[in-house]
Amino acid sequence: MSPETAKSLETKTKLLDGALRTLTEQGIAKTSARTVAAAAGVNQALVFYHFGSVDELLAAACRYGAERTVARYRPRLAAVTSLSELLTVGREIHEQERAGGHVALLGQLLAGAQTHETLGPATAAGLDLWIVEIEKVLTRVLAATPLGEFAGPAGLARAVAASFVGIELYEGVDATGATAALDALEQLGFVIGALEQLGPVAQRAVRHHLRRTSRR
Amino acid sequence: MSPETAKSLETKTKLLDGALRTLTEQGIAKTSARTVAAAAGVNQALVFYHFGSVDELLAAACRYGAERTVARYRPRLAAVTSLSELLTVGREIHEQERAGGHVALLGQLLAGAQTHETLGPATAAGLDLWIVEIEKVLTRVLAATPLGEFAGPAGLARAVAASFVGIELYEGVDATGATAALDALEQLGFVIGALEQLGPVAQRAVRHHLRRTSRR
DNA sequence: GTCTATACATGGATAGAC
DNA sequence: GTCTATCCATGTATAGAC
Numbered sequence: 274m275s276p277e278t279a280k281s282l283e284t285k286t287k288l289l290d291g292a293l294r295t296l297t298e299q300g301i302a303k304t305s306a307r308t309v310a311a312a313a314g315v316n317q318a319l320v321f322y323h324f325g326s327v328d329e330l331l332a333a334a335c336r337y338g339a340e341r342t343v344a345r346y347r348p349r350l351a352a353v354t355s356l357s358e359l360l361t362v363g364r365e366i367h368e369q370e371r372a373g374g375h376v377a378l379l380g381q382l383l384a385g386a387q388t389h390e391t392l393g394p395a396t397a398a399g400l401d402l403w404i405v406e407i408e409k410v411l412t413r414v415l416a417a418t419p420l421g422e423f424a425g426p427a428g429l430a431r432a433v434a435a436s437f438v439g440i441e442l443y444e445g446v447d448a449t450g451a452t453a454a455l456d457a458l459e460q461l462g463f464v465i466g467a468l469e470q471l472g473p474v475a476q477r478a479v480r481h482h483l484r485r486t487s488r489r
Numbered sequence: 490m491s492p493e494t495a496k497s498l499e500t501k502t503k504l505l506d507g508a509l510r511t512l513t514e515q516g517i518a519k520t521s522a523r524t525v526a527a528a529a530g531v532n533q534a535l536v537f538y539h540f541g542s543v544d545e546l547l548a549a550a551c552r553y554g555a556e557r558t559v560a561r562y563r564p565r566l567a568a569v570t571s572l573s574e575l576l577t578v579g580r581e582i583h584e585q586e587r588a589g590g591h592v593a594l595l596g597q598l599l600a601g602a603q604t605h606e607t608l609g610p611a612t613a614a615g616l617d618l619w620i621v622e623i624e625k626v627l628t629r630v631l632a633a634t635p636l637g638e639f640a641g642p643a644g645l646a647r648a649v650a651a652s653f654v655g656i657e658l659y660e661g662v663d664a665t666g667a668t669a670a671l672d673a674l675e676q677l678g679f680v681i682g683a684l685e686q687l688g689p690v691a692q693r694a695v696r697h698h699l700r701r702t703s704r705r
Numbered sequence: 706g707t708c709t710a711t712a713c714a715t716g717g718a719t720a721g722a723c
Numbered sequence: 724g725t726c727t728a729t730c731c732a733t734g735t736a737t738a739g740a741c
Contacts, residue, residue: 280707300603302517305734316709321736323707377603383658384600387516387593397662404666419680428673431666432656439655440648442599446613450620450647457644464635465680467695479683496725521716532726537718539725 285323287313292334297374301385304331332395335382339399342375343406350406356414356469360462367437367455371444380442403434418469419479501539503529508550513590517601520547548611551598555615558591559622566622572630572685576678583653583671587660596658619650634685635695 291313295304306327310317324330346366353359370376379400386392408430415421420429436458444451468479507529511520522543526533540546562582569575586592595616602608624646631637636645652674660667684695 278706284707300517300600300605302520302601303604304518306736307734317734318710318736319708327735380596380655380658381600381603383662384516384597385518386662387597388519389516393662397666400659400662419683420677423680424673424676425669428669428671429677431659431663432652432670432673432677435655435659435667435670436648436652437655438658439596439651439653442596442654443616443647443651446599446602446609446616447647450613451651453641453644454648454651455644457640457648460640461636461645461648461681464639464684464695465677467635468680468684470694479680494724500725522718523716533716534718534728535726543717 281323284315284319287315288320288323288330289334289337291315292330293338293378296331296334296381297378301381304381304385306330326391328389328391331382331385331389332391335379335392335395335399338375338378339402342370343402347406350410353410353414356418356462356466359410359414360459363437364455364459367441371441376438376441377445380438383438400434400438403437404430407433418465420465420468422480497539500531500535503531504536504539504546505550505553507531508546509554509594512547512550512597513594517597520597520601522546542607544605544607547598547601547605548607551595551608551611551615554591554594555618558586559618563622566626569626569630572634572678572682575626575630576675579649579653580671580675583657587657592654592657593661596654599654616650616654619653620646623649634681636681636684638696 288309291309291311292304294312295309299308304327306320307317309327309330310320320327320330324333346362349362349365350359353362367376379396382392382396382399386396408426411426411429411433412421415424415426415429440451440454443454504525507525507527508520510528511525515524520543522536523533525543525546526536536543536546540549562578565578565581566575569578583592595612598608598612598615602612624642627642627645627649628637631640631642631645656667656670659670
């Protein structure tokens with residue numbers, strides 16, 4: 274791994290951007306030192322000089338890309354105060370990131386992580402950046418809701434993040450199906466939101482029912 | 490594409506099984522005519538003789554594998570009559586298929602479908618086998634629930650299928666995180682289930698709230 | 706320290722042997 | 724009709740030029 278001179282940094286950045294472009298446009302199966310270097314406009318061997326191996330480049334690109342994308346939405350997520358507002362922001366993120374493919378990218382890396390050992394931890398870390406933000410919002414938003422008590426924001430945040438990745442991959446093969454899925458989840462969110470609006474008697478009924486049937 | 494003599498069929502079957510094994514064990518990135526043929530125990534060139542190209546073999550393997558796996562759970566899903574029962578069956582499917590990797594396989598194919606043109610429709614078709622079954626169950630189970638009215642089983646089924654794939658991929662890089670996610674979704678299901686148990690007054694309140702805030 | 710030329714491995718596809 | 728030997732493209736990695 275090379276030191277941080279100005280020239281080195283420039284080439285590294287080119288390679289990182291090239292890796293992200295290649296992963297989103299061609300997928301993990303077509304991502305190689307050659308294809309990435311071509312996208313970056315540099316010699317193929319520089320991948321190995323600057324990052325040691327293709328996998329390590331992809332791992333670095335994952336951290337780099339995920340941090341950059343999450344940073345873009347951190348302030349907006351921090352401002353969310355209700356579940357329906359969260360759903361709106363979620364839909365917004367989907368619309369904006371679909372074009373750039375920044376979410377499907379995590380899907381490509383998750384698929385690749387199956388074999389490429391070094392990729393697993395890096396991808397988990399990239400997803401965690403999203404999970405941390407989602408969990409913070411859910412903790413705030415679901416505090417008063419039966420969900421906050423029974424499901425727990427930590428698990429829900431992981432479910433939301435992983436599901437999002439799955440739907441984003443699904444969109445690649447069936448765009449209208451993916452839209453239907455997102456619409457349904459939005460409505461599901463409204464139904465959960467409706468629980469907050471119930472009177473105290475009904476809320477107690479729900480909680481009582483949950484305490485009886487819940488398994489944990 | 491070769492005709493259906495006994496010997497041809499045998500080689501084809503070997504290749505299909507080899508493709509499934511390679512995809513689940515090595516991932517889409519390491520899946521090639523050579524690796525698949527090695528897993529199948531046949532000469533590499535037979536991929537091209539029997540299926541024309543690697544992509545077409547993978548597409549065929551997707552149909553083959555998905556049909557076989559879905560068939561295994563079709564009767565059990567058909568017997569489901571409540572949401573909580575559906576959740577139990579879902580968890581069962583997860584436990585049983587995790588070992589074989591039959592769900593993550595769809596993730597690998599979704600990742601690969603990004604570029605391999607022929608793979609997209611085949612993967613969508615494979616996912617649809619699951620979606621059809623899930624949708625039938627949801628239609629039955631959610632008929633009486635606000636979700637049936639507002640979200641619609643078609644969209645929900647697609648959301649469930651895609652989310653499952655995402656979580657299954659996520660499990661590859663963070664097993665405990667994936668378990669937390671599944672637990673949370675199970676609890677979410679119980680909360681939805683609790684809505685069914687509400688008295689008519691509370692049910693009307695929920696529906697009224699939804700009609701006001703719903704966007705469609 | 707940075708990068709290019711080059712060696713060696715793996716993958717895709719076909720001409721022709723059986 | 725079924726399969727093998729072989730060719731060329733692509734991928735990984737390094738020795739050595741600048």
